[in-house]
């Protein structure tokens with residue numbers, strides 16, 4: 001490995017660590033992410049519009065929650081633990097509408113407000129969630145809807 005590559009890797013590592021520390025100071029840790037995820041999906045499962053879609057597609061809930069913990073910790077704490085394929089996972093689902101995505105985002109925002117009192121802690125979650133929801137909607141909901 002040449003010196004330049006080594007220095008770049010060290011810099012990326014330092015930036016990743018700084019991001020993680022900044023979020024931890026705002027109360028975002030592996031533990032509070034797990035609380036966010038479990039509270040959110042409890043709410044999702046009870047939702048009349050989203051519950052049937054999730055309950056119909058997911059048989060192993062502990063596994064789904066574990067996947068979602070790695071997903072959010074990779075995005076927010078830069079843990080690099082998520083290895084799935086979100087686009088493909090949603091392409092398998094039938095009958096999604098833009099209202100489903102809208103509702104998903106409302107429930108997510110509501111749960112974030114419960115778990116993280118600090119607005120700065122919620123902001124990176126919501127920014128990512130909105131962007132990903134938009135992307136998923138564009139590939140799963142027919143254009144005329």
Ligand code: HEM
Pocket residue numbers: 050053054057058064067068071083084085086089090092093096100101104128129130132133136
């Ligand atoms: C209408 C809204 C949504 C519905 C109905 C939905 C439904 C689902 C379902 C049923 C699964 C499990 C698929 C399987 O295991 O076969 C899943 C997985 C997943 N969802 Fe969603 N989802 C929605 C929105 C979102 C959004 C907005 C995000 C990200 C911000 C997201 C992130 C993920 C991820 C990361 C997985 C795991 C994929 C993998 O297996 O690696 N979902 N979703």
